[in-house]
Each structure stands twice: as C-alpha cells, then as structure tokens.
Amino acid sequence: MLKDKEELLHQARLTANKMRKNILLMTHRAKGGHPGGCLSATDLLAVLYKCFMRIDPQKPNWPGRDYFFLSKGHSVPALYAILIEMGFLSEGEVEDFREMEGRLPAYPSCEDTPGIDMASGSLGQGLSVANGAALAAKLNGTDQRAYVLLGDGELHEGQIWEAAMTAAHYKLNNVCAIVDYNKLQLDGSVEEVKSLGDLKAKWESFNWHVLEIDGHDYEQIYQAFVEAEQYRKGPSVLIAHTVKGKGVSFMEGEAGWHCAAPTDEELTKALKELSRVC
C-alpha cells in the first residue's frame, strides 16, 4: 500500500510538471489567462486527480463518477492541463485555449469540454453546486464525493458562506472543499484588499473539519485528502497554503501574474526552469 502511495505521488509530481508547462504554453499562446493561480493549484489538482478521483475518460458522464468543480474558474488552464494528463483532452488542444474553435474556452464551459460538469467564471457558486451533487449522491446511497476548488479572494463572496452552512447543516461528509490560499488577488494581497482574518477559525465556526496544509507538499496533500474522506461527521476543507506562480521563479509570489501572459522570452525561461526539475 505504502509503495503504491509512493508510486502514485511520484506520478503526481511528473504530472504536475507537465501541467505547469502546458499552463504556460496555453497562456502564452492565447496572450491571456491567469497563470499565477493555475500554478498555485497545480500540485493540489495533480494529487487529487492522480490519487483520488474516480472518473473514466472514456465515459466522462459515467453516473458513478466523483465530481470536481472549479469554482475559481479563471484557473481553468490548470484544469485543462490535468484533463489532458487524465486522457479527457488531447495534448494538441493546448493550442485551442481561448480560441473560437476547439473545446477550451477562457472559462469552464460544461457544454464544450469533456470532464467538466459545471460552468464557472462568476465566483462564489461552486461550493453550492458541489453540495447539490453531494446531496444527490446521498439520496442515491452512493459513496461518490464532490470536490471543489475555491480561491482565497473568492471567499469574499457571501454565497460561499451560505453554502458552507448548507454543507454543515446536511452533514455532507462527501464534500471536500480546497482553498488555494496563495494570498494574492487581482488588486494585490488578500490581506490588503479584504482580510480573511482567521480563516481556520472561520471554517471551524461553520462546523467544518479543517485541514491546514502546505499545498505544495505531496505527502501533506495526500494525507489531507485521506483524512477528509475518513472524516464522517460533516464536510472537510483543505486550507492549502500555496505560492502564486509556484514552480516558475520569476512568477512566484507576484500579484502581477494573477492575470498576465508570459512573453516569448519569459516562456522560454520558464520552460527551461521546469525542464530542470523533471
């Protein structure tokens, strides 16, 4: 079992490296997108998809699937990148990001893209959607799980806290929220724009099981997903401390990379850095 885990995490690391390259290729080619918040969430998505999600690329709408909702829709290149690695999309489709043709619009569209169950782009809605899918699974008596990735700035949205109450009230132990806590949003640092205060205490006071982790530490990510699944009393949230732009030295911790495409030169430099890692 342990060996399996090590092998899985090794695969997840390789996957994350490929994802990072594709995220940069997509945003570079499209001359747009949000690479910073994609790179901060990459390791979380790689572990979730490679180790936990029960899905079938041959049957994206398989009724027994686990659900993943990207509530922070602007990070969709990271989602496309993992869907390429999982076989839902093909490698060549990175060229279609934000293009009129193809299946990779600027924000998630469930109509266009296999493996995506819900559109997003307007922030604050994904946790409610996850609750709905999780309630349906409960009603059906299945053990399907609903995962949702939230941005830290997104937590300003009131609907998140409406949904947090709903999940706790209905004791949705099949809901797992992940906060990509990279501390930066469009206008600057989250602390300066509107502080989240004691985020752990906030979720705990809403009766959530809170797991605070380093969102780039594969052991911690893996363990947190296991513990979230094992916790039976209600919903779990992973507060994942991350670094915006993680993996590309000149992008790390820079709010400017929330919404900016790399130039030719920056792309070359970034890809070179990533090639040294794997």
Place this chain on the structure above:
Amino acid sequence: MLIAPREAYAQTLVELGTENKDIVVLDADVAKASMTVLFQEKFPDRFFDLGISESDLICTGAGFAVAGKLPFVNAYANFLLGNGWEQIRLSICYANKNVKIIGHNIGASSGKDGPTHFSLEDIALMRVLPRMTVVEPADGLEMKKAVRAIAEHVGPVYLRVGREATPVVTQAEDEFELGKANIVRQGRDLTIVACGVMVAKAVAAAEELTAAGIEAEIINMHTIKPLDRDTLLQSVQKTGAVVTAEEHSVIGGLGSAVAEFLACSRPVPLRIIGSPDKFGICGTYEQIHQAFGLTAERIAQAAKEVLEQKKP
C-alpha cells in the same frame, strides 16, 4: 370557480413526486407560502429547505441536476430571481442544466405585504436569458398541465406562480403544449394577448366589447418564451390591432416580447397593459390591480384606442 395557482402547483408536484423519483424540491424558508410543504410531508427525503439563501438555492439545484436529479427550486419570485439572477445565468442557463425555477407570489399577489415583495420585473429578468423557457399559466387548472409539461421538458424553465385564488377560464379538455399559445376566443377586430390572471380579465373585456359591436380574439400566451409567433402572426394578419395584458411591468414582459416581434414582422397599432414603471403600494390584490390599471375596463378602453388608430 376560483383556484389558487400555488395550490394547483403544489398538488401537481406531489403527484409528480410519486411518478418520478428523480424529482427533488428545494425551498428557501417559504415552504408554507409556496405550499411545497405538501411535497415535504409526502417525500421528506426529497425535500430540502436551504434557509434564506436564494443564491445558494439556485446553485444547489444546479448541482442536483449535474447528478441527474430533476430539481424544482422555490422561493418568492422577487428574491429568488433578484438574489439569484447571476447564478441562474451561469450555473443553469449557460451550463444548460435541467432545473425548474419556480417564482412564487408573482405580480402583486403579495398584496398587503407591499412593493418590497411584489414581483413585477421577473419576466424581464428571465426572458433575456438564452435557453430559458418562461411560463405563466392562465389559471389553476392550466397550472396543473403546465407543471407536468415543464417536468417533461429538458432544460431551464421559469414558472410564475401566483398566491391568490383566481378565476378559472380554461377548460379541462384544453391541450397544453409549451410554446404553443391557446386561442381562448375568436374574433375579427383586434387581438388581445394575455397571460396569467389577465386572461380572465381579457375575457371580461371581450364581453364588454361585444356589447359595443367589437369582436376581440383572445390569445392565452401561457409560454412567454419561446413566444408562439405563428399563432400571434396569424391572428394579427386577420385583426390588424393588438392589446397585450400582463401582471408585470410594461417594460420587458409579455407586451415587450409581442412588440419586439410585431415591430419587425407586422407593425400594427398596439397597447401594452401592465403595471406602470413605478413601485407599487400596500393594498389588497384587487385594490392594487385597480391602482395599476390591470382591469377589464382598461383592456376594453385600450381595445377601442387601437381600433381607432387602425382606421384608414
């Protein structure tokens, strides 16, 4: 005979609940007013009260639809669509989810609760959304058919449900098909296009007009979107004049939908009867209708105006 649309809605929902186990009902702390409490009593496992959080309600409904359920989400129309509009736009319409949005206490049917609780803008808010079907049955009898029809229809639907008991003007044997208007009464002189409780008032107006030698054709446009253009055009080609009537603002509702179509296809003299572009007041349902001019008399008067205008 009088039937409250909400009662007809809730009773039919209970019937459907027996027939279709995928139906789930969500409410936002108004289950007694919406009468979805009837469904709750029969199917407690498939009823979810999310409390006073309409945005959450809409998206939770969308999540149920992702998982293959058939959700009916209920709240007072004004709060549901006002608080949840962007959620409806993205998570239901753009995402193309099979969710039934049920707006209660539509129009002025909140009565003495007053303007904060009225819903006179809801048709406009829903009609502008791509993929949305907008339905307002003429009476409680037609409501029962409409609830079944929207459950069958795959795609987003907005259903307007009134609180007060209103006259039954349709017949049990009348067919009901989404997007297919029903001709309530034939006539040669002008066309009255109405929805909801205003169909009954149109019938009363037509009787008044007959006494004056004017024969009005009445179209019950129970589906406001997609508008039944064929039935409308056929009637207007015959009559050459139109009056619309709805329990909704004169801006953006049935009248606007009819005007948008006819202005491009067959411009004819037209009057739009609806609530004026201002907020309402507290009062009984009937008092407010009088104050807004949502009356048979006003329809009849408008009919005479368009007839005057169409004279060569």
